Amino acid sequence: MNAYTLKMLFRSIRGSLGRYLAILAIVALGVGFFAGLKSSQPAMLSTADDYMKSQRMYDFQLMSTLGLTGDDLAAFKNLEGVACAEGTYSVDALADIPGGQGAFKFMSLTEEVSVPVLIEGRMPENAGECLADPKAFGSSDIGRTITLSDANDEDTRALFSQESFTIVGLARSPRYISQDRGSTSLGSGSIGGFVLLPESSFSSEVYHEILLWCDFPGLLYSEDYEAASARMEPSVKRLLNQRGALRYQELRREADEEIDEAQAALDEGWAEYNQGAAEAQAALDEGREKLDRAQAELDAGRAQIEENRKKLDEAETQIPKGLEEIEKNRALLDEKEKELEAGRAELAPAYAEISANEAKLQQGRAQLEAAKALVLGPYRLRISAIENDIAMIQSTIDALMKLPIVDEALIASLNERLSLRQADLAEAQAALAAKEQEQFGAQEAELAAGEQAIADARAKLAAAEAEIAAGEQAIADGRAKLDAAEKELKDALAALPEQRRQLDAAETELEAGAQELQAGWDEYYAGAAQAETELQDGRQKLLDGEAELEEAKAEIDGQLRLEVYALDRDANSGYLTFENDVNIVDGVANAFPVFFALIAALVCVTTMTRMVNEERTQIGTLKAMGYSDGAIMLKYLLYSGSSALLGCVLGFFLGITAIPYIVWVAYTILYDYAKLQFYFSPLMYGLSLAVSVLGTVLVTWLACRKELAERPAGLIRPKAPGKGKRILLERITPLWRRLSFLNKVTIRNAFRYRQRVLMMLLGIGGCTALVVAGFGVKDSLANVLDYQYEEISLYDMAVTLDTEKFASDAQAKKLWRGQTCGGAMTWQENITLVSGSAEKSTRVVSASREELAGVISLHDKKGELPFPGPGEAVITEKLSDDLGLKPGDSALMRLDDGREISVKITGVCDNYLSHYVYVCPETVSSPRANTALLQTEDAEAAAALAARLRSDDGISYVSLSAQERDVMAKSMASLDIVVLLLIVCSGALAFITLYNLTNINIMERVREIATVKVLGFYPRETASYILRENLMLSFLGAGLGLVLGKLLHRFVMELIQVEYMTYDVRIGFWSFAAAFAVTMIFAFATNFVMGFKLERVNMAESLKSVE
Structure with missing residues (x-):
């Protein structure tokens, strides 16, 4: 160049600077936009990954309804693959803070897993200090106090070792990477923030959670991380189930021992009560018996006095009459005496005539006996001889029988002779009797008749004599009686004034006794009432004890329901x-x-x-x-x-x-x-x-x-x-x-x-x-939110029920009766929907057509879908896309209880948040409803009802649609x-x-x-x-x-x-x-x-x- x-x-x-800069600008814009957006996701992931690794955010969060012990923690620390394990405490509680009251999650500070990040202030040094959530508190709140509200129940307050905590710093927790702090059953239903306390601030005997950090390889959300987490999860769940079973057995044994002790004390109390009741009843019966006897004596005395008084009154009237009657009777006795003397005079001739007849009869008897002796003598001699012969034969037989050697022939001969002689004797006696009757029968009968006539006459005279003597004696007795009666009447007449005075004195004494008896009755009834009250109190205490024991048994059974949860980061x-x-x-x-x-x-x-x-x-x-x-x-x-x-x-x-x-x-x-x-x-x-x-x-x-x-x-x-x-x-x-x-x-x-x-x-x-x-x-x-909450999910709150606390759906509905304008009782459960080799975790909703139609609209882009019948299901659009299902296809529902139910897909409905499978109750043979979907007049009514429901023991969870919508809107x-x-x-x-x-x-x-x-x-x-x-x-x-x-x-x-x-x-x-x-x-x-x-x-x- x-x-x-x-x-x-x-x-x-x-x-051409404009052109040059235009090229530069458009390249910069294109590259910048490309690089910026493409690096946004890695930057966000890298930031989150470094933060979670540096703070060791838990990979598994373990929970149990029975709590987790130190031994459980040690077991998980020794589990292969676990780098760190730490037990924590976590309590939702209402707290008074500057400016009002709110629901907060109080958690124990951790040192190895999910370690908080101090952003301002210092770490707590004692049980009365804490770190606060920067979302709910600011720098100006450092030094202020958080106090547990009096609105907390006793069980909640018992989980803390003290009531108030001073904020010494602000910290972020890796357990809350979003601004949403979750929901609670307290207050408005939303947690306002978290508060981190030293372990010494809690007084719980068991950990509420155990957090595991396994140091898995790979970036968070990556396939490597998810695969490592999936490999580790079965081991964690298996050990958690084992530890949970041991914890359940230990608590069940302790609970049974306490129940047995309480039952024994109750049985002893009943025995003492029954013994005391028997003794008290015996004492009352004895006292009543004495009082009854006294009352009977008193009544008898009053009756006697009344009777005596009547007798005295009668005596005053009858004694003069009696004296007159005595005089009359004495005159009658004199007349009778004269009649007896006349009768005695008439007996003397009769006696003389009888004596003459007796002399004649004795003379005739002597003549007859002489004639008999002459005529009947031979017959009598013959009979005497035969009798002597029989006696001799009998004595001979008796003697022979006593000999050592018995001559049977001789004895038989003698017996035969004896029989003959006895026959002769009978014949001789018959001849004597016949002769006597023939010769002397008429004379004997005449003499007998005479003797009888004399006897009858003498008897009549004796009877008359006796009657006269009796009459005389009666007259003498009568005179004596009249004399005695006269004397008695005169004595009684003379004693009447004294007897009346004694009767009055006895009546006075009797009335005094009556007052004493009434006092005794009053004392008896007072004692009986007191005893009854004491017995009722004792019985009620025992019944209360039985009710408390049954309640304790039910509460223990409820508290000892073992449910363990091994939750991953998802x-x-x-x-x-x-x-x-x-x-x-x-x-x-x-x-x-x-x-x-x-x-x-x-x-x-x-x-x-x-x-x-x-x-x-x-x-x-x-x-x-x-x-x-x-x-x-x-x-x-x-x-x-x-x-x-x-x-x-x-x-x-x-x-x-x-x-x-x-x-x-x-x-x-x-x-x-x-x-x-x-x-x-x-x-x-x-x-x-x-x-x-x-x-x-x-x-x-x-x-x-x-x-x-x-x-x-x-x-x-x-x-x-x-x-x-x-x-x-x-x-x-x-x-x-x-x-x-x-x-x-x-x-x-x-x-x-x-x-x-x-x-x-x-x-x-x-x-x-x-x-x-x-x-x-x-x-x-x-x-999405408008469609979901205004066209599909038409309910304002979802209420999860503890079905064991309600005998029926009608009982649960009483909690919100008159405060809703619609609703449905549904049965819901997490399931796995399987189609071929593909499967998806989702939630099944079962309810009747009439109830569900008011709170959930099943429709697609074309219009309303028909409600599924038995063996049919309507699924949401996302499930349809993920599993490739369409109307007419079949799918398999795998429930938590192990059941597998095949259903035919009859429709695909619009739904924008979460996945659902809608079926009728007959398809899943669903038990009682566990979730109520309710509609209210407005948001304020929903919030008020939710706050009231969250305080009920039978309500497990309440979620407001408005709150969920707000979170999604953010x-x-x-x-x-x-x-x-x-x-x-x-x-x-x-x-x-x-x-x-x-x-x-x-x-x-x-x-x-x-x-x-x-x-x-x-x-x-x-x-x-x-x-x-x-x-x-x-x-x-x-x-x-x-x-x-x-x-x-x-x-x-x-x-x-x-x-x-x-x-x-x-x-x-x-x-x-x-x-x-x-x-x-x-x-x-x-x-x-x-x-x-x-x-x-x-x-x-x-x-x-x-x-």
């Missing part, structure tokens, strides 16, 4: 949303910079091609003077290369610093945990240099090579003008005739150079397409800034493109411009003559850009994929209008700037002949 070449280079740069909402936002930035960076660079390259190609064509005369002159082709070409290569190099270097370093910073600042609305680390990629830098510099140099070389191929004479002479051609519009005669001269010139000039028209249309159209795509990204994301607001950056850069590119192409147009037509000036055109007319075609081509290019922008937008949205979000890929009418307006505004601005350049065109210099 010689001095002349450098001089010509600098002259060219100075002479369960951290900030970590997950950061990945989604980074993916969105990456999707934008993968599409827009490429088109940006293509448009910039297109403009550079056009610019350098035009420059070489403009200086063909100079090239011919240099070639004629003997300069080699290489020397001539070097000037242009240096011109384009230097501008491209400067633009590339300037744009690259400005891009990788400014654009990531702007994006990071935009996302500090959501994430503010570290300063951005700028990302420099040598590969990207080399690629930018290669594309920008080598591309520009190559285009310049091709343009120069084409021109240098001609002879110097042909180069020195100007190019012959092209053959004139009629344009299409000229062939439409009626329209062409009606156009003015300037309009005809404008249209002819616009379409005379096809290459220039093509470059203008593509350049302007490309810039417009970028602006349209930018607005389209905003539109596609901006309406993420969208951050993306708006990125889209705005995209639109501004696209507008700047449009301006530079228009400026560069317009500048080329002016340089090509400088002689024409000078000519119209010489012809007398005013400046505005000259500008209109030249620049009107720019406006026309800008209009056409903008229109083409609207179509290209629609296609580019769809391409960009395909690249922006977020796991739990679906977009409504659309561009609003006003976005098209805004993109068109932006392009036209830059077109007018370019014309305004170029107007000044037209005024500076020198007519004389421009009209000089090239020759």
Whole structure:
């Protein structure tokens, strides 16, 4: 390179500084935008990765409903693959702070895992000091006190060793990389911030969490990291389940022992109660028995006194009557006595007659006996002989029987003889009786009759004698009785006054006894009431004890429900949303910079091609003077290369610093945990240099090579003008005739150079397409929340129920009865949906058609979808795309309880946030509802109801749709800034493109411009003559850009994929209008700037002949 070449280079740069700077600017803009956006995602990831590695953000967060012990921590420290493990405490509590009250998450300070970053102040030195969340507290709060609110329940307060904590510093925690601090069941439902305390500030016996850091290889979110995490997860879960089972067994054993002790104490109490009740009842019964006896005696005494009083009254009346009756009876006795004496006198003759008859009868009896002895004597002698013979035979037999040797024949003979003699005796006796009857029967009967008559007469006399004697005795007794009765009556009559006095005294004494008895009854009833009260109190205490024991059993069963959770980083909402936002930035960076660079390259190609064509005369002159082709070409290569190099270097370093910073600042609305680390990629830098510099140099070389191929004479002479051609519009005669001269010139000039028209249309159209795509990204994301929460999810809150606390759905509904305007009881569970070899984690929702229709709208772009029947399912659009499912296909639902249910897809519904599978209750045989979706009148009513529900033990979790929408809206607001950056850069590119192409147009037509000036055109007319075609081509290019922008937008949205979000890929009418307006505004601005350049065109210099 010689001095002349450098001089010509600098002259060219100075002479066409605008063109040089335009190339520099457009390369800088293209490279800067490309490098800036492409480095934004790596810069954000690198910043997050360094922050999380330096602070050792946990890879796994372990939790158990039964707590985690020191032994559990030791077990995880020894688990292969775990670099660090640390137990932590975490409690949601209400706290009084300067300016009001709020819900905060109190966590223990960690030293090995998820280590906080002190940003101001100092670390706590004792249990009464703490670090505060900079989101909720500021520098002025250091030194102030955070006090636990009295609104906290006793269980919550018992988890702390003291009530108040002094803020000594502000710190960030890697557990919260986003500004969202989560939700809680306290207060308004949102956590206002976190507070970091020393472990000594807590009084819990077990850890609430164990954090594991495994130092996995690879960048966060990378495949290496995810693969390492997936390999480690089964070991962590397996050990966690084992430790959880041991913890459950230990607590169950302790609980059973305590329950057994309480049951034994209760049984002992019942035994003592029953014994005391029996003793008290026995004492009461004994006392009552005594009182009853006394009462009976008292009643008997009163009855006796009354009876005696009646007797006295009767005696006073009857005694005189009795004395009169005695006198009457005495007279009767005298008469009876006379009658007895007369009767006794009548008995003497009867006695004499009986005595005479007896003498006669005795004489007849003696005569009869003498006759009998004479007649019957032989018969009697014979009988006596036979009897003697029988006796002798019998004695002989008895003697023989006693001998040692018995002569049976002799004995038989004797027995036979004995029988004969007994028969003889009977015969003799019969003969005696017959003879006696025959000879003496009549006489014997007559004597017997006489004897009987005498006996009867004597009996009658004896009876009469006895009767008379009895009468006499009776009279004597009667007289004695009358005398005694008379005496008794007279004595009784005399004793009546004394008896009445004694009766009165006894009645007085009895009444005194009655008072004593009443006092005894009063004492008895008082004692009985006291005993009953004491027994009831004792019984109630025992019943309360039984109820408390049953409640304790139920509470223990509830508390001893073992549920363990091994959560990876994806369960951290900030970590997950950061990945989604980074993916969105990456999707934008993968599409827009490429088109940006293509448009910039297109403009550079056009610019350098035009420059070489403009200086063909100079090239011919240099070639004629003997300069080699290489020397001539070097000037242009240096011109384009230097501008491209400067633009590339300037744009690259400005891009990788400014654009990531702007994006990071935009996302500090959501994430503010570290300063951005700028990302420099040598590969990207080399690629930018290669594309920008080598591309520009190559285009310049091709343009120069084409021109240098001609002879110097042909180069020195100007190019012959092209053959004139009629344009299409000229062939439409009626329209062409009606156009003015300037309009005809404008249209002819616009379409005379096809290459220039093509470059203008593509350049302007490309810039417009970028602006349209930018607005389209905003539109596609901006309406997601409106669609989701106003057209699909129509409920205001989701209430997760603890089904064990409610006997039925109706009991749960009582909690919000009268405070909602609609709702549905649903059963929801996380499941895996399988289609062929593909599977996806999602959530199943089961409810009746009637209830679900009021809170969730199942529809697609065409209209409402039919509700799924048994064995059918409606899935959301994102699931359909990810698994390739469409209506009519079958899929398998894998539930948490191990069941696998095959369903037929009957519809694909619109849904923009999360994935869902909707089925009817019959499909999954779902148990009672576990989630209530409720509608309220307004946001205030929803917040008030949520606050009340969160305080109920039967409510596990309450999420407000408004709060979820606010969190998503903040993420969208951050993306708006990125889209705005995209639109501004696209507008700047449009301006530079228009400026560069317009500048080329002016340089090509400088002689024409000078000519119209010489012809007398005013400046505005000259500008209109030249620049009107720019406006026309800008209009056409903008229109083409609207179509290209629609296609580019769809391409960009395909690249922006977020796991739990679906977009409504659309561009609003006003976005098209805004993109068109932006392009036209830059077109007018370019014309305004170029107007000044037209005024500076020198007519004389421009009209000089090239020759």
